[in-house]
Amino acid sequence: MSAADQAALETALLLSAAGGDEVLAVAAGPRAVRRILRDALACGARRALHIECAPDGDSRDIAFELAAAVRGADVVVCGDHSLDRGSGSVPAFIAHHLHAAQALGLVSVEAPAPAAQSIKAVRRLDGGRREVLEVPLPCVLSVEGSVASLRRAALPDALASTAAAIEHRIASPPHHFAPPAVVTPFRPRARTLPAPAGDDVLGRLRLLTDAVGHSAHGEHVELTPRAGAERIVEVLREWGHVT
Numbered sequence: 001m002s003a004a005d006q007a008a009l010e011t012a013l014l015l016s017a018a019g020g021d022e023v024l025a026v027a028a029g030p031r032a033v034r035r036i037l038r039d040a041l042a043c044g045a046r047r048a049l050h051i052e053c054a055p056d057g058d059s060r061d062i063a064f065e066l067a068a069a070v071r072g073a074d075v076v077v078c079g080d081h082s083l084d085r086g087s088g089s090v091p092a093f094i095a096h097h098l099h100a101a102q103a104l105g106l107v108s109v110e111a112p113a114p115a116a117q118s119i120k121a122v123r124r125l126d127g128g129r130r131e132v133l134e135v136p137l138p139c140v141l142s143v144e145g146s147v148a149s150l151r152r153a154a155l156p157d158a159l160a161s162t163a164a165a166i167e168h169r170i171a172s173p174p175h176h177f178a179p180p181a182v183v184t185p186f187r188p189r190a191r192t193l194p195a196p197a198g199d200d201v202l203g204r205l206r207l208l209t210d211a212v213g214h215s216a217h218g219e220h221v222e223l224t225p226r227a228g229a230e231r232i233v234e235v236l237r238e239w240g241h242v243t
Helices: 003-019 031-043 059-070 090-098 155-161 201-209 225-239
Strands: 024-029 047-052 075-079 101-110 118-124 130-136 139-143 167-170
Touching (some): 003 031, 003 075, 003 101, 003 139, 024 059, 031 047, 031 155, 075 090, 090 101, 090 139, 101 130, 130 139
Parallel strands (some): 101 139
Antiparallel strands (some): 101 118, 118 130
């Protein structure tokens, strides 16, 4: 499990403790994912379901199978990214198939009061900002890894999980055959600047590189080590880095 998946499991366990509901842990992939499901059972999940499918399946097909498995649930908690691809698209597709509200990029989830029809959460925005949400039920929540730390399973529960029953379902044939999307880091758009003026090649290069944008970029001094250290501190104080 990624850190986000661990936070999703812990969030589901905390929500179930507050509302008295059971936690169903679902994982899609080859048989190796059953080890993850046994860890979830050891930590407190009541049931576990393994949807057997190819590890390189399309995210839309995987989300279709997951949505069919959790249909009827009040809250579906997912990690905002997985370790294999990290695109974070599966929760959005699950919400689409369930016709449920979705909140992604959550950094905090508050357990609702009994008989409440919504969940309060905080979402991360660009520029260090936050957005407080009230998400109506049913909903799909995508949490970041910093939301919660997965509890450590007790030894009796860990031993019991090795023999616990895991429900099994084979995924239906894939519907989408397009190659998976390639996720790249965000890159801001280039700024549009006026073309450099003049016939001098060196002058145009200086304008393009902003080499003449400031009157002074530094100074060259020859001092003893003690005097050099004093000069550095003096300059840092002038620039406001040292009070």
